[in-house]
Amino acid sequence: MSTRPTATHKELVGWVTMNDARSSVRDTADVYRGINAFVSFVADRVKFNVSEHRYESLVRSILPVGNADVAPDDTDDRPRDVHMLTGRLECDPASYPNYGAALCLVEARFDPDDQKQAYEQLAMHSRNIYAVQPHRRFLWGLTVCGTYVRACLLSNDNIYASKVVDVSGPEGREHFVELLVNWSMCESPRAGYDPTIWRNDARDKWMINVFDGGATRTYHELGICVGASSLFGRHTRCFIGKARGAEDSEKVLIKDCWPHVAEDAAGGQPNEITFLREIREKLCDVLGLAGKYPVLEAGGIVQVKGKDADMVDDTTTAATADLELAKPVLLRKHMRIAIRPIGxxxxxxxxxxxxxxxxxxxxxxxxxxxxxxxxxxxxxxxxxxxxxxxxxxxxxxxxxxxxxxxxxxxxxxxxxxxxxxxxxxxxxxxxxxxxxxxxxxxxxxxxxxxxxxxxxxxxxxxxxxxxxxxxxxxxxxxxxxxxxxxxxxxxxxxxxxxxxxxxxxxxxxxxxxxxxxxxxxxxxxxxxxxxxxxxxxxxxxxxxxxxxxxxxxxxxxxxxxxxxxxxxxxxxxxxxxxxxxxxxxxxxxxxxxxxxxxxxxxxxxxxxxxx
Incomplete structure (x- = not known):
């Protein structure tokens, strides 16, 4: 996919001057064409500048995709025309656009007063990204109503919206360019991706770390059996995989979720981990119950690098710590367990x-x-x-x-x-x-x-x-x-x-x-x-x-x-x-x-x- 502008100069100028009665923008389709032109223009300039400084390997191209009949995968929505921004590293060839490749979705409206509708549509469709991207901790979104642009962050319990950026003026366009450049240059966790789950070198299978006290177990050859099915909540995902380095071991079910913090007097762990340990200890010798309850192999709070490069618990607060957001009403911890047998x-x-x-x-x-x-x-x-x-x-x-x-x-x-x-x-x-x-x-x-x-x-x-x-x-x-x-x-x-x-x-x-x-x-x-x-x-x-x-x-x-x-x-x-x-x-x-x-x-x- 070319990073050159995909719209004419007239379309770009028409979008950013919508407040002018002589504007060529007449409907939502024109708004999308203007957005795509602007995003492609910025991507082109980012690519040009980083190539001069040899930073290509550190940059993802933020590219527009529009009017693609995208199937929602694993959800109950009908296929629809979806407008999205994809973020890909230059060394990774772009594939056919779909929710799996989306950095964020874009909801545009011709009328500046349609902001509420834009939010609703963004929330409804963005959950499809959670469904097919098992390594997403949180999502970005973009609403454009007239020339008013808002960046949105969609987390487990909250949707945060930025202040209005009016791209009809030079200051607003500068802020929008800054947002696109930040998405191009930021580390993967800031873009909403989980650093503890990744694809292997062949990019055909996922790998995941499961934390248990001070130990870390890596599981590979993952098959995704349950995807996150909603925008809000625990975002429970389940995988089937094998412990790396133990090829003869049986496969396990790996559960990944974000439950509310429920501190336990016995050691401060979330309830499910504590309970599964107790169940394992107290039922292991009960005849006739084997295979009727989950046996914990490993489990704990996911660990990620904090601001000072120290390993910290992954929480809804830690995931967005450097984005200066309002503190979430509910604190969630990112929990991961490996259990057997598989059902x-x-x-x-x-x-x-x-x-x-x-x-x-x-x-x-x-x-x-x-x-x-x-x-x-x-x-x-x-x-x-x-x-x-x-x-x-x-x-x-x-x-x-x-x-x-x-x-x-x-x-x-x-x-x-x-x-x-x-x-x-x-x-x-x-x-x-x-x-x-x-x-x-x-x-x-x-x-x-x-x-x-x-x-x-x-x-x-x-x-x-x-x-x-x-x-x-x-x-x-x-x-x-x-x-x-x-x-x-x-x-x-x-x-x-x-x-x-x-x-x-x-x-x-x-x-x-x-x-x-x-x-x-x-x-x-x-x-x-x-x-x-x-x-x-x-x-x-x-x-x-x-x-x-x-x-x-x-x-x-x-x-x-x-x-x-x-x-x-x-x-x-x-x-x-x-x-x-x-x-x-x-x-x-x-x-x-x-x-x-x-x-x-x-x-x-x-x-x-x-x-």
């Missing part, structure tokens, strides 16, 4: 019976982790249960302890915050209830997960086959705000007849009968458990039960919750008081369903011996 997405099961087995394995590990380690997961969802295959048989693994808590610290007071994925969040979680979080919240999430997959399909093949399957009621679990969803779930879970309406939305296929029966059994075991006094079951506070309790009425038969405070009539709070007993019942219910699924998948073959 695949839950939608890789071949049948509903395989789903039952995978979920049972995960919840078996969940129960052991709660009881042996005192750690509550708090985010049972589609992405946090993986499928594994050993010897031709399917299994499941529970992963992702970013939202976990210590029960011994926080169980009594409850945890009135929201964690998880909306369709699978428990009622108490959605409402930020003061009822203490227990394992029952995660089991409730498990029911929602099974119902969702039972109605939408357990894999891509079934989704195509049953694309017209109705999901009217279940879809309400993701529509509206948290309070609306909680109210809907209370209604859906509140009675057996209504829950049967949920089951009626399951795919009509005999293979789904076992999954439908399991969902029904788990619902009964959790919401209408026989150990709970009948008037305190279901999902709604029962004023009649409180009045009858206060009048001294007790059930004739003894229930497991007989010793619970008579003033506790909220069914969620009452069940929380006897959570361990109900979990025993739930695990027994799920285990029986798994055994039946195994019989259907792997029936015993009897050979007939004839004379």
């Amino acid at each position: 695949v997405s839950l939608n890789m099961v071949d049948s509903p019976d395989e789903l039952i087995i995978a979920v049972c394995d995960a919840m078996e590990a969940h129960t052991a982790i709660v009881r042996r380690c005192g750690i509550l997961h708090r985010d049972i969802s589609f992405n946090n249960i993986l499928v594994s295959r050993t010897g031709g048989k399917v299994g499941g693994m529970l992963i992702d302890f970013d939202n976990a808590i210590r029960l011994d610290v926080e169980h009594v007071a409850g945890q009135p915050d929201r964690t998880g994925t909306l369709p699978f969040m428990s009622v108490g979680n959605l409402e930020e209830s003061l009822v203490a979080r227990t394992s029952l919240d995660d089991w409730e999430s498990c029911i929602y997960l099974l119902c969702w997959l039972g109605a939408s399909s357990v894999n891509d093949r079934d989704q195509k086959r049953y694309k017209d399957s109705p999901m009217g009621r279940i879809l309400k679990w993701r529509n509206g705000d948290e309070g609306d969803i909680a109210e809907v779930k209370r209604q859906h879970m509140g009675s057996t007849p209504y829950f049967k309406k949920i089951l009626a939305e399951f795919i009509v296929d005999g293979r789904y009968n076992g999954l439908r029966g399991l969902a029904m059994a788990l619902h009964k075991t959790l919401f209408f458990n026989a150990n709970v006094w009948p008037l305190c079951r279901g999902s709604f506070l029962n004023d009649e039960s409180l009045e009858r309790l206060q009048n001294g009425e007790r059930p004739q038969e003894k229930h497991y919750d007989f010793g619970v405070d008579i003033n506790i009539t909220d069914p969620f709070a009452r069940r929380a008081e006897i959570a361990d007993k109900i979990v025993d019942d739930l695990l027994d219910t799920l285990t029986k369903a798994r055994n039946e699924a195994i019989k259907r998948l792997y029936p015993t073959r009897l050979e007939t011996i004839s004379e």
